[in-house]
Amino acid sequence: MDGDEPSMNKIGLKSSPNSSKHDDMANAIRALSMDAVQAANSGHPGMPMGMADVATVLFSKFLKFDPAKPDWPDRDRxxxxxxxxxxxxxxxxxLTGYKDMTLEEIKNFRQLGSKTAGHPEFGHADGVETxxxxxxxxxxxxxxxxxxxKMQAARYKDIVDHHTYVIAGDxxxxEGSSHEAISFAGHLKLNKLIVLWDDxxxxxxxxxxxAVSDDQTKRFEAHGWDVQAVDGHDEAQIEKAIAAAKETDKPSMIACRTTIGFGAPNKQxxxxxxxxxxxDEEIALARKELNWPHAPFDIPNDILDKWRCVGTMGARHSAAWEESLKALPAEVRSEFKNSLAGDLPSDLEDAILEYKRQLSEDAPAWATRKSSQEALKVIYY
Ligand SMILES: Cc1ncc(C[n+]2csc(CCOP(=O)(O)OP(=O)(O)O)c2C)c(N)n1
Ligand SMILES: [Mg+2]
Known part of the structure; x- marks a missing residue:
């Protein structure tokens, strides 16, 4: 990052020469996470502390998002x-400035009625995609x-062009579901899908x-994915890998080698x-290890500003997108909006009536599977 002096992690693991700006931003995630879990007296601090570096690089250097317009259709997911x-x-x-994710909500982590449920719930807070x-x-x-x-981009290439990023754990x-899902993604060459595995x-x-002895990198490769492996605490390696993943014609998996609970000296x-x-004792020691002398839930203004700056940068993307949308013919625009709302195309009924008129005489003898297939051809057009 621009002009920053490299600061060495003092954790005694792999020392990685990240910029001090990066370390401050990642440590803000670690501090909020360990303090919120402590205040709730329940929760999972290890994963956020371990993946803070990966998430910092992703959000600050790649993710296309606008906290002021959380539902903007062409945002990265x-x-x-x-x-x-x-x-x-x-x-x-x-940290990036979603209005409804206040510090109060963070302090109320896992409390009844808060937006900050133990596990993310769609509809509770903006920015929770699912x-x-x-x-x-x-x-x-x-x-x-x-x-x-991919399907929307095939129809609306001028206004649909975004990536889907996933953080997945061991x-x-x-889970069995992951096997089918990655097979399907590899087969369809969903090249804008990038999975960051918390390895x-x-x-x-x-x-x-x-519990498991799969070679995950070989497994993903066998399913037609592009695979890379990085030190998940090394800012530069993470950045390089995500940039490369965006260029491949396959879905990508990046194995991010991390230390769970990074920064907690006795428990990591x-x-x-x-x-x-x-x-409390381990948190006090982690504050020393991470060189984070600030009180619980206190994010110093200069560090908060760096994060808020990342959040406001997205406005230019959403504004440019609005312009591209306006440039489309009115009927394409409204068709696109209907498709987002899940509305059926206005001419669907006519198409179905026409299909019925044209049905061949042997149609009643078709297997249900074939009838279904033929009907889908009409509906999906
Ligand atoms: C389908 C399912 N089974 C079990 C659980 C309970 N559970 C929550 S986290 C977890 C372990 C996850 O391990 P990993 O993904 O390696 O996370 P890490 O310990 O690295 O944070 C389990 C078994 C769950 N959430 N979902
Ligand atoms: Mg794990």
Whole structure:
């Protein structure tokens, strides 16, 4: 990042020469996450602390989004498939300036009536693209989103051009649903789908090798994906990999090697940080390790400004998109809007009547499967 002095991580793991700006931004996520889980006395601090670097690079350098227009149709989609790490998403939404994700909501993490449910719930807060928590589900839904993008882009190439990013954990990849979903994505070459795998070798019960021995990189490759592996605490490596993933003609999986609970000196790298508060003592030590002397929930203005700046940068994308939309013929514009609303095309009824008129005489003898196929051809046109 521009002109910043490299600061070495002092965690004693792999030292990575990230910029101090990056470290500050990532540590803001770590601090909010560990403090919110501690205040709620329940939750999952390990995943947000481990993936803070990856998420910081993704949101600050790649994700096309506008917190002031959360429903802007051509935004990039971000799906936190590892929904137990919800504080990662809530921290990002708060830091980048989504109006409804106030600091109060963060302080009320996991409380009845708050927007900050234990696992992200669609409709509770802007920027939560879908409900996640059941492992693997977010990944499968993201495949659907990437397919929708491809189909819409085929019809409306001037106004549909976005990526779908997913953060998935070991548990997501163990689920059967992930197998079908990645097979389907590979077959359809959903090249705008980018999965960031939190490759931390830890799951709820301990080391992942207690439960799984799949070679995930080979598995994704076998399904026709582009695969890369990076140190998930190295800003430059993460940036390079995401940039490369955007260029391939296949869906991409980036294995991000991370340490769960990064920064908590006695608990990081263990399943102890997966789903339990760190405790006051360990949090105090983590503040020292991360060089984060600020009080709980206090994000210094200069660091908050850096994040808010990332959030406001998106406005130019959404404004440019509005212009492209305006430039389209009125009927295409309204057809596009109807398609987003899930409305049926106005001429569908006529098409079905015409289809019925043209049905061949042997139609009544068709297998139901064939009738269904022929009807779908008319409906999907
Ligand atoms: C389908 C499903 N089964 C079980 C769970 C309970 N559960 C939540 S998180 C988790 C472990 C996930 O491990 P991993 O993805 O490696 O997350 P990490 O420990 O690295 O944060 C489990 C079993 C769940 N949420 N969904
Ligand atoms: Mg894991």
């Amino acid at each position: 971000f799906v936190l498939s590892a929904g137990h790490g919800s504080m990662l998403l809530y921290s990002l939404l708060h 409900t996640t928590g059941p492992l693997g589900q977010g990944l499968a839904m993201a495949v659907g989103m990437a397919l929708a993008e 548990g997501c990849l163990m 931390n070798s830890i799951s709820i019960d301990g080391s992942t090798d207690l 790298g263990t399943s102890g940080v997966h789903g339990a508060p760190l405790g």
